[in-house]
Amino acid sequence: MTKTNSSRAHARGQRLCLLSAAVFCALTAARIGAAETAAPADATDAAAPDGASQLDSVVVSAKNSTRSAVSLSGAEIQKILPGASPLKAIQTLPGVLYLTADPWGNNEQNTLLFIHGFSTQQLGYTLDGVPLGDQQYGNYNGLSPQRAVISENVGAVTLASGAGDLSTASTSNLGGTVATFSSDPTKQSGVQINQTLGSNATTRTFLRYDTGEFGSGNSAYASIMHQDQRAWDFAGHQRGWQANGKFVHDDEHGKLTVYVAYSDKIEPNEDSLYRSASGAGEGTPRPDNRPFIYPNFAQALAYLGANGAPPASAGNNYRNYYSDAQRTDYLTYAKYEWRLNDAMTWSNQVYYHHDDGVGVVAGPIQVAGLPKLFGAYFPGQDLKTVFGGSGYATRTTEYDINRRGWLSSFDWQLGDHQLDAGLWYEMNRSSTNRRWYALDVNHPTSPYQRPGDSLTPLITQYNSEIKNEVVQPYVQDQWKLSDSVRLQAGFKASYQFAHGWAPISPLPNSTVGFLELPSGRIYTREKFLPQVGALWDVTAEDQLFVNVQKNMRQFITYGAGGLSPWSLGSQDLFNAFKQNVAPETAWAYEAGWRFQHEMQFGPISAVDGQVSAYHVDFANRLLSVGATAGFTTINPGAVVINNVGDVKTDGIDLAATLHFGEHFSFYDAVSYNRSQYQDNYTTGGTTVVPTAGKNVPASPDWMNKSVLSAKFDAFEAQLIGDYVGKRYATYTNDLSVPSYFLTSLQASYALPLEDNGLHDAKLSFNVSNLANKKGVYEVIVGAASGTYSTYPIPPRQFFVTFSTKL
Numbered sequence: 001m002t003k004t005n006s007s008r009a010h011a012r013g014q015r016l017c018l019l020s021a022a023v024f025c026a027l028t029a030a031r032i033g034a035a036e037t038a039a040p041a042d043a044t045d046a047a048a049p050d051g052a053s054q055l056d057s058v059v060v061s062a063k064n065s066t067r068s069a070v071s072l073s074g075a076e077i078q079k080i081l082p083g084a085s086p087l088k089a090i091q092t093l094p095g096v097l098y099l100t101a102d103p104w105g106n107n108e109q110n111t112l113l114f115i116h117g118f119s120t121q122q123l124g125y126t127l128d129g130v131p132l133g134d135q136q137y138g139n140y141n142g143l144s145p146q147r148a149v150i151s152e153n154v155g156a157v158t159l160a161s162g163a164g165d166l167s168t169a170s171t172s173n174l175g176g177t178v179a180t181f182s183s184d185p186t187k188q189s190g191v192q193i194n195q196t197l198g199s200n201a202t203t204r205t206f207l208r209y210d211t212g213e214f215g216s217g218n219s220a221y222a223s224i225m226h227q228d229q230r231a232w233d234f235a236g237h238q239r240g241w242q243a244n245g246k247f248v249h250d251d252e253h254g255k256l257t258v259y260v261a262y263s264d265k266i267e268p269n270e271d272s273l274y275r276s277a278s279g280a281g282e283g284t285p286r287p288d289n290r291p292f293i294y295p296n297f298a299q300a301l302a303y304l305g306a307n308g309a310p311p312a313s314a315g316n317n318y319r320n321y322y323s324d325a326q327r328t329d330y331l332t333y334a335k336y337e338w339r340l341n342d343a344m345t346w347s348n349q350v351y352y353h354h355d356d357g358v359g360v361v362a363g364p365i366q367v368a369g370l371p372k373l374f375g376a377y378f379p380g381q382d383l384k385t386v387f388g389g390s391g392y393a394t395r396t397t398e399y400d401i402n403r404r405g406w407l408s409s410f411d412w413q414l415g416d417h418q419l420d421a422g423l424w425y426e427m428n429r430s431s432t433n434r435r436w437y438a439l440d441v442n443h444p445t446s447p448y449q450r451p452g453d454s455l456t457p458l459i460t461q462y463n464s465e466i467k468n469e470v471v472q473p474y475v476q477d478q479w480k481l482s483d484s485v486r487l488q489a490g491f492k493a494s495y496q497f498a499h500g501w502a503p504i505s506p507l508p509n510s511t512v513g514f515l516e517l518p519s520g521r522i523y524t525r526e527k528f529l530p531q532v533g534a535l536w537d538v539t540a541e542d543q544l545f546v547n548v549q550k551n552m553r554q555f556i557t558y559g560a561g562g563l564s565p566w567s568l569g570s571q572d573l574f575n576a577f578k579q580n581v582a583p584e585t586a587w588a589y590e591a592g593w594r595f596q597h598e599m600q601f602g603p604i605s606a607v608d609g610q611v612s613a614y615h616v617d618f619a620n621r622l623l624s625v626g627a628t629a630g631f632t633t634i635n636p637g638a639v640v641i642n643n644v645g646d647v648k649t650d651g652i653d654l655a656a657t658l659h660f661g662e663h664f665s666f667y668d669a670v671s672y673n674r675s676q677y678q679d680n681y682t683t684g685g686t687t688v689v690p691t692a693g694k695n696v697p698a699s700p701d702w703m704n705k706s707v708l709s710a711k712f713d714a715f716e717a718q719l720i721g722d723y724v725g726k727r728y729a730t731y732t733n734d735l736s737v738p739s740y741f742l743t744s745l746q747a748s749y750a751l752p753l754e755d756n757g758l759h760d761a762k763l764s765f766n767v768s769n770l771a772n773k774k775g776v777y778e779v780i781v782g783a784a785s786g787t788y789s790t791y792p793i794p795p796r797q798f799f800v801t802f803s804t805k806l
Helices: 005-032 041-047 074-080 086-092 297-303 312-317 370-377 571-580
Strands: 069-073 096-099 112-115 124-127 154-160 177-182 190-198 202-210 218-230 237-251 254-268 273-276 322-339 344-364 389-414 417-440 459-480 485-504 520-537 542-553 584-601 604-619 622-626 639-643 647-660 664-677 681-683 687-689 702-712 715-724 740-750 759-768 776-780 787-792 797-805
Touching: 069 074, 069 086, 074 086, 074 154, 074 715, 074 740, 086 096, 086 154, 086 177, 086 702, 112 776, 273 312, 297 389, 370 459, 520 571, 639 681
Parallel strands: 124 177
Antiparallel strands: 069 154, 096 112, 154 177, 190 202, 190 797, 202 218, 218 237, 237 254, 254 322, 273 787, 322 344, 344 389, 389 417, 417 459, 459 485, 485 520, 520 542, 542 584, 584 604, 604 647, 622 639, 647 664, 664 702, 681 687, 702 715, 715 740, 740 759, 759 797, 776 787
16 A cells, blocks of 8 residues: 555654654743753764863864774864765765765765775764664665754764774674764854855755753754755756754753754665676767756657667666655654762663655666566566556655664763663664556656655565664773773673564566565574773873774665565575574774874974774675676666675774964875775675685775865865775776875855844855866676776865854
8 A cells, every 4th residue: 555645744744743843842841941061972072182272173083982083073064065964074084985976975875985994884873872774775774864963953973983882872883883963052042044055056045043041951942954956967956854953951960852853855866877897788888977867758758769668879878767765754862861979870862763765766667677577567568558658667665664762871980980881772663665656658757756645556566574673782891090091891782683574575586586575583692792992191192092892783674675684585595594694793903092282393383183003804794796697776686695704904094183373284184994805705506706805895995085274364264185096896806996086175254244243154165076077986886797887976066155143
């Protein structure tokens, strides 16, 4: 059954009413009962290291962590580009490769993230401690940071690039965590207004009202944002609305925080370009990009042959009519930090998240094995007529997520020991539906519609339902051996209880490899994941740290897609997986030196930064290899999951800011990473894939980030450089893409408008890809040797932002 337009609107209306009520109650509660409180401990430590005066640095090290941890403040994020996502912001940090098609880092369909050789779904993500899932494009256990909080409301983002804290609520943080913190309400009441205009008809409007302090320790804010911009190479508009509200009550007994967020986004997508070693299948001539055809429906009809086939000359790079991602999210949490006495604090946080999403592709009916699929459902029928006479069919992947959870921690300062124990529990019920709709030649749909709101599907290819419970307790102790030396030790356990079933499976053999979607339970238990670390304050300006930690990535609980056992093509394969495959684990070893020195060395007046070296032993590395080679993203075959053995990683990060008096500074972060497979693996039962000694593809060995800053009274500017080295495009390292170096520019001027009632007024100017470089931006690793896919570097774009407070 599909939701009707009215029922979906009614459901959205109910949730909007609940969200509005929550914001209203938070603001009203503030009237009865606010000093602005500090950011969470991790953010505070990162933004202002203890025992040292805070230098005006782009990136700041977290001084009290035994791990490599660096942070960006909300102000620095807005310099990159007003409205930049938290994940886009960490692109400046050492060891991070983050790529996406739009300058803000919002588009999720072609997001690529690597940190120290670990990819997007091998990292952990949180907002104010609330888990955000593993960022898989096919939603099942979370939402992106940019949907969870409006960019302008971000207080800080912290990257722990070796291993996340034991208390991190994540089942995927093998390679570290990205912790985003929302800002607290301000002490003074007022209104903030930001307006951005720019290339490709960009408009972004942000409004925030702060109540200021009132009552007995209360404060709150409510904010709203709307963004709309045309994609740089097609006529689709990426747009959306977001709203955030936050209430804080802080007194001698404790701190209460209530947060609510709403996000409704529509992002038309560009398709990747198929590449091969021989050039076969790429199309003639070789395309530079692959935009969709919408809104020119006449051109779309003329593009196809009589039976709905694209031109043979297009090869695998045929064009779709349109594709898009639509996501509606409701997120809320309430947290109370109870100060039992001067030495003990008990914190409890409950949260809820609902996502209603859909991914849509309207494409030709004679590609990617679709005639076989459609023929199984409509044997002997004319497929073009069945699907509305246009030669196109509309495919949807429809998502539903309902997550609720509880985080509890108890901190006790007992003499020289800082004891910390806690628990994370989450229950998640998610579903995925793959459906196919007609694209009527007389009434074509658009990327801004959900087909299920007005149309009845011709095919429900599958329906997968998964219920998953996660329990993660932890305990740790930081022992102060002396004024300068601290030891930290602890462990966590990770339990996952997942049950998946498929009310609807694909027809047998309608798609390569699929006999049925499996059903069943998989319970995974890891009772001991230890961590040991140490800190040595060598001087007031220098600190050495070392950390050793084991982590585990739980199996993905997603039906019919991704690296998930519930995506295997038969019940027998699922049963064999359950009996024989273990979750991925990693031992991470890291050591480093943090420093912050004021000096007089020629023009250099100060230097601060961090050097860290690391080694990772990654075991049971799982790879998802499709049952068929070639270009099948529209209609993929059943997932084949291979255990490719171990991966060994060695690397070093060096990040430092040189300060040249009051006006200039130069930040540079150079990183080297070598991640290599240790074993070959077999596919198809007999074919050996020679991956032993090969580098993890898509992750570069060398990267360098630089920021040259200048500040003169009201004027401020930054020139940002980003070098990414050569990346391999296949697991066998037989193909690669070249390095690139991109630059961007930011300049701002504080406007003297106080006499007009405006405060902190500023005009900002940003340019992305300043030199307008062309080339390969993202590489998507090919399942077979000799093939891969790419996205191009977006061209130069300009943006102007006016911001002020009333």
